[in-house]
Amino acid sequence: MDLEYTPAEESFRAEVRQFIRANLPREVSAKVLGHKRLTREDIIGWHRILHSRGWSAPTWPKEFGGPGWTAVEQHIFDEESTAAGAPPVIAFGVRMVAPVLMKYGSAAQQQFYLPRILSGEHWWCQGYSEPGAGSDLASLKTTAVRRGDVYVVNGQKTWNTLGHFADWMFCLVRTSTEGRSQESISFLLIDMKTKGISVRPIALIDGEHEVNEVWLDDVEVPVAQRVGEENQGWTYAKYLLTHERVNIARLGESKRELRSLKAIAARVSSDGRPLIEDVRFRDAIAALEIELRALEYTVLRVLSAEASGRDPGAISSALKISGSEIQQTLSELKMRALGPRALPHVPEALDAGWQGEPDGAEWWAALSGRYFNMRKTSIYSGSNEIQRNIISHRLLGL
Amino acid sequence: MHLEFDEEQLALQESVRRFLAERYDFETRRRCLAQPFGSSQEIWHAFAEQGFLSIGLPEPQGGIGGATELMLALEEMGRSLVLEPYLSTVALCAPLIAGHGTEARQADLLPRIATGGLKLALAHAEAEARYASTVRTEARRTGDSCLLNGAKATVPDGAVADLLLVSARTGNGLSVFLVDPNTPGVRLVRYRTQDGRSAADVFFKDVKLHADHVLGDGDATVALEYAVQRGIAALCAEAVGAMEAANATTIEYTKSRKQFGTPIGRFQALQHRMADMFVQATQARSMSILATGRCAAHSHAAKGDAELRRRDVSAAKYYVGKAARFVGQQAVQLHGGMGMADELAVSHYFKRLTMIDMTFGDSLHHLAAVSDAILREPREAV
Numbered sequence: 001m002d003l004e005y006t007p008a009e010e011s012f013r014a015e016v017r018q019f020i021r022a023n024l025p026r027e028v029s030a031k032v033l034g035h036k037r038l039t040r041e042d043i044i045g046w047h048r049i050l051h052s053r054g055w056s057a058p059t060w061p062k063e064f065g066g067p068g069w070t071a072v073e074q075h076i077f078d079e080e081s082t083a084a085g086a087p088p089v090i091a092f093g094v095r096m097v098a099p100v101l102m103k104y105g106s107a108a109q110q111q112f113y114l115p116r117i118l119s120g121e122h123w124w125c126q127g128y129s130e131p132g133a134g135s136d137l138a139s140l141k142t143t144a145v146r147r148g149d150v151y152v153v154n155g156q157k158t159w160n161t162l163g164h165f166a167d168w169m170f171c172l173v174r175t176s177t178e179g180r181s182q183e184s185i186s187f188l189l190i191d192m193k194t195k196g197i198s199v200r201p202i203a204l205i206d207g208e209h210e211v212n213e214v215w216l217d218d219v220e221v222p223v224a225q226r227v228g229e230e231n232q233g234w235t236y237a238k239y240l241l242t243h244e245r246v247n248i249a250r251l252g253e254s255k256r257e258l259r260s261l262k263a264i265a266a267r268v269s270s271d272g273r274p275l276i277e278d279v280r281f282r283d284a285i286a287a288l289e290i291e292l293r294a295l296e297y298t299v300l301r302v303l304s305a306e307a308s309g310r311d312p313g314a315i316s317s318a319l320k321i322s323g324s325e326i327q328q329t330l331s332e333l334k335m336r337a338l339g340p341r342a343l344p345h346v347p348e349a350l351d352a353g354w355q356g357e358p359d360g361a362e363w364w365a366a367l368s369g370r371y372f373n374m375r376k377t378s379i380y381s382g383s384n385e386i387q388r389n390i391i392s393h394r395l396l397g398l
Numbered sequence: 399m400h401l402e403f404d405e406e407q408l409a410l411q412e413s414v415r416r417f418l419a420e421r422y423d424f425e426t427r428r429r430c431l432a433q434p435f436g437s438s439q440e441i442w443h444a445f446a447e448q449g450f451l452s453i454g455l456p457e458p459q460g461g462i463g464g465a466t467e468l469m470l471a472l473e474e475m476g477r478s479l480v481l482e483p484y485l486s487t488v489a490l491c492a493p494l495i496a497g498h499g500t501e502a503r504q505a506d507l508l509p510r511i512a513t514g515g516l517k518l519a520l521a522h523a524e525a526e527a528r529y530a531s532t533v534r535t536e537a538r539r540t541g542d543s544c545l546l547n548g549a550k551a552t553v554p555d556g557a558v559a560d561l562l563l564v565s566a567r568t569g570n571g572l573s574v575f576l577v578d579p580n581t582p583g584v585r586l587v588r589y590r591t592q593d594g595r596s597a598a599d600v601f602f603k604d605v606k607l608h609a610d611h612v613l614g615d616g617d618a619t620v621a622l623e624y625a626v627q628r629g630i631a632a633l634c635a636e637a638v639g640a641m642e643a644a645n646a647t648t649i650e651y652t653k654s655r656k657q658f659g660t661p662i663g664r665f666q667a668l669q670h671r672m673a674d675m676f677v678q679a680t681q682a683r684s685m686s687i688l689a690t691g692r693c694a695a696h697s698h699a700a701k702g703d704a705e706l707r708r709r710d711v712s713a714a715k716y717y718v719g720k721a722a723r724f725v726g727q728q729a730v731q732l733h734g735g736m737g738m739a740d741e742l743a744v745s746h747y748f749k750r751l752t753m754i755d756m757t758f759g760d761s762l763h764h765l766a767a768v769s770d771a772i773l774r775e776p777r778e779a780v
Contacts, residue, residue, distance in 0.1 A: 003691035392669035
């Protein structure tokens with residue numbers, strides 16, 4: 001057991017930090033750090049810069065064109081990227097559909113899709129949830145009926161994140177009316193330009209456009225775009241969900257947000273003194289900092305177990321619960337630090353470069369909206385209640 | 399960066415666990431509880447024979463392993479609710495002797511610890527200071543000797559110790575004195591503690607001390623602070639073992655206890671509570687590992703960055719204390735009426751976990767330490 005990073009890990013960190021400092025556009029990092037609106041080009045542009053260095057898919061093994069980093073190196077890369085305000089990795093391609101393709105995809109699928117995920121040519125989105133299928137995802141109703149070489153897909157997907165940016169969607173569809181609901185689902189790869197697909201924005205609680213409804217109306221999907229076996233899609237979907245172990249904790253982002261919270265508490269004045277000198281407010285920061293420390297060292301234990309070749313199993317559910325609660329409390333304290341300035345709704349101040357009144361809105365206007373937005377973290381990716389079910393069934397044997 | 403344990407370390411932990419399961423089951427412990435101060439000479443000698451009292455001692459004195467091995471052994475002491483002064487002797491006092499003691503003291507004391515001939519207690523905290531390290535007890539030089547005057551409050555394991563390590567003000571800061579409880583002028587008020595262990599209030603009135611009562615040369619302030627931090631790390635490890643056991647016994651109970659015609663462990667409200675207990679115990683172990691790692695001799699923190707060590711040790715004690723309270727309270731709650739009974743282990747886990755929180759600074763005390771550290775950080779721009 002050794003808490004210290006090795007000299008090799010430290011020099012890896014220095015290399016990553018140096019690359020980011022030299023290549024991350026300042027106007028992009030300023031948007032990320034200030035919670036301003038990001039364009040598709042902001043995100044894909046950074047992806048391309050990383051690709052030029054071979055780093056666009058930090059989790060991939062070398063055989064598929066990834067950097068082949070260890071779990072600890074991936075963690076260091078994430079810490080450095082998020083700390084510097086780099087846009088997040090485009091998770092739906094790199095972290096979600098790619099591992100499924102690597103494990104279950106055909107050689108032809110791997111050769112076609114994986115290089116395009118690496119280069120950023122294809123932006124992926126997810127077609128999982130439906131209006132009637134949330135936590136009980138296996139009850140989904142979107143159908144795919146085989147007609148010769150194609151499936152004809154009909155149905156409605158929802159909570160589709162950034163589908164308006166996407167080129168492709170991986171999608172769960174029902175391909176049989178027989179058997180258990182889990183055994184009649186298939187995993188399809190759908191080109192978003194296919195006739196019959198319509199993407200409609202859902203306005204969220206903070207007024208922003210982040211997620212969509214996706215309607216599928218007689219959409220023809222070649223059978224060659226099915227991953228693995230027909231009716232085995234649930235297995236692949238579960239693999240995808242459990243593959244995401246550590247990233248789900250959002251550790252790097254929360255460490256950055258904690259620094260940002262302290263900076264705000266030092267900047268905001270309370271009766272003429274910096275708010276951070278208020279013991280009660282600072283104690284709330286300290287309690288949160290300790291929760292984050294506990295999450296950090298739990299993540300590092302999981303990484304160490306993976307490095308030793310052990311499968312840490314359902315522990316990712318614990319990381320999801322703690323990580324999401326920390327993200328929420330961070331955004332809550334940042335909003336509360338503003339005091340009365342939490343009230344104004346100034347959506348135009350979320351555009352980079354905006355200058356105007358009320359005074360200072362360019363730095364504080366995003367924080368209340370972010371608080372509302374972050375309530376999603378305990379709902380998405382398997383609600384925290386579902387995670388507690390997983391822990392009690394799979395880890396505690398209840 | 400690697401937070402796993404090697405085969406040898408895991409084997410050592412397993413051997414401690416197996417020994418305690420066989421030789422210190424709950425009924426044996428109950429018999430020990432009936433002894434005047436809960437400690438059993440027979441068990442202590444068995445610990446010596448097994449080598450448990452050598453864990454973490456310096457190698458020249460026949461020591462086995464280091465801070466990590468000691469942490470793993472302490473988890474087992476917590477899991478079996480061991481009443482012996484193991485933590486005080488092996489985790490708190492022995493490293494203080496090894497780090498601050500003269501060579502002569504080390505050569506005298508450490509082998510006696512290893513062979514089971516010496517139980518120790520650290521008499522440092524004082525009643526007025528609560529959890530602060532302010533020492534008023536004073537050793538005033540008179541010719542070749544000193545006179546010790548003052549008092550120590552709630553010295554853990556003080557009632558069963560053969561020798562007390564007493565901190566006192568001297569001309570050059572603090573010194574640590576080796577004081578036999580039977581020395582003229584020393585008065586002990588011995589009592590049981592809530593968790594079935596024991597402690598003592600110790601009063602010193604013109605206790606005459608010679609040069610060979612002094613543990614080490616020079617100011618012991620830093621050595622004492624470091625010793626207390628190692629003691630905190632040790633308490634965290636003990637709490638981890640106790641929490642894991644409290645969770646395990648709660649899960650078993652809810653699987654067997656039937657109400658409304660079904661095992662109560664089938665109820666989702668209870669399952670989610672146990673999931674939360676699991677998450678907190680898991681993260682508490684991460685914080686215990688962090689505290690032990692920060693105190694380990696080779697760490698950066700031990701070498702230079704005392705601020706980082708202090709802060710992470712306090713963070714660990716806060717988290718573990720909070721988790722210990724939650725797990726203890728909920729373990730009792732989920733046992734229903736039986737949780738209130740002396741008969742089952744769960745009430746004993748709850749009491750020990752509660753007293754661990756109350757020792758060496760409770761969670762509020764350590765929250766304040768972390769909170770104050772935030773003020774000393776360099777500020778970043780928004």
